[in-house]
Amino acid sequence: MAKPKLITLSLCVALLFGAAACGPSIVLQGVDYAQPIESVLAPDANAEVHDQRYAVKFTIAPVLEEEGASSVDEIRLIRNSAGYYFLTAAGFNNVYVFEPGESELSLKRKIEISASGLQQPAFNQRDGHIELVDLGTGNTYNLDQSGRR
């Protein structure tokens, strides 16, 4: 009696997988999300930034909290070819790598750059990576979503 039930259950599971496999499943490969130039955005009173050019809007309050800063004049934001957002600002110790999701940006990685804080950070889109330049110190860092390269 137990054997026919197991067979029936197995058949149902197989049918379910088969139905899922037959559904719409197009995947576009090789998408390049790279922004050619970083966006420099000034947060408003609610710590929200709005990038008009690339049509993205979010709050940086959790990042400020993480950095122990009450506010910043402007943040630097760039998206690499894989689609991850890199965010930092003058005075930050870290670069934050966010992965976009449905109505959210979730932290993928926090890359520590300088214990004393960046002076004049700037992102550049480079072939295969994001270049972080601290114009104040002259230091350059090559980054991707995994961390420093």
Place this chain on the structure above:
Amino acid sequence: MMKAMKTTISTLAALMLFASGSVIAQQSDYQVQQDFRADYNEITERINNAESSDDVSEIAGMIEQFEADYSGYETLLNAALYPETFQNRLTVLRTNLAGTERDFNTINELNERISELQADIDEMRSQLAQMDEDSEALRQRLERSSANERRLSGLVTQYRQNIESRDEFVSDFLENLLNRYQAMDSQTQSELAEASESMEDDPLALLRTILSEYINQADRDSGLDAPDYLRMRAQHAYFVTVWDRIGENMSNTYASDSPVQARQEITDLLAAWQASVDNKLWNALSTAFNQNGIELPAFTSADAFNNALNSFVDNAISTAREQNEEADFQLYESFSTYWNGTVKSDWGEYLTTSNVLSQGQIAAIDVKLGDWARSAEPVSNLMFILFLISLAVIIGLIVLLVTKKS
């Protein structure tokens, strides 16, 4: 030891050079884009505020430098400027600069035209003043020399020539104005109007001066005759024709604030000039005909003059038909000689161009003169006498034949 120091110094120098090169090599693409936009805006502002051709040349150099500075970032800038491009922005700058340059060229051309015009006006004023001075001197000599008839005649001729020269000079000036302003479009008018604001003198003022002097000339009693006043009226008619064609354009150009008033001023002066000429002309014409034994009815206008001529000829024809006397034929001969020998041949052109008589009116008088000639010609009795002689001879021969037979 020394060698070791030298090696250390060289190594330090190389390290410093590398370090400084590394600092120089640091750049922010965002900053490049911002610098590009700032430089672009600065050049655009310089183009908008350019004040001279020298500024244009300087800005052209800036654009060259701008292109040299940023051509290495063309790909980056194309991405940053999308949907515009680096080359597109360069083209915009060069096009705008070319437009500014064209504006300056137009302004320079206008300034040159204004300078030429100013020089022409100064020259005109100077020559007219000299002619008016000569004319006035001659007129005063005419007044003083009334005792000596021969000398007086010479002075009148000289005075007349002076007036004719002035008329020719003014006609050339009017012809020049006609060429300049007749086909002038409204854009050129407004450009010239703006440029002419700096002029101390303008053609309208010069026209007013010319007209005032014409009025003075006509008002003076200077021993001039009918043909002189006919020529004045012809000159007036030419002036009116020219003014009708260029008055509006000139007023819009040189009196852009009140063009209607400016036109009216000239129109009023033209009317005053004609009144002054007419005031002398009809008397002079009447006197001229009277001096040749032709007593025309009184007239004070061109139409009345034509009516007076027709009335005189019609009456003469009627009288000749009724009386057919020698005196009628003499009057015809007198009128015909004066009409054909003086009025038509010497004054004909002025009569028509001054609108005193038209070609048709002159031709009508000519036709009537033919009728007058036929009516005034004395009828001959020779044929009647010959007829009587012939009749007497025939009767005589018949009587002779009858007498011989019997």
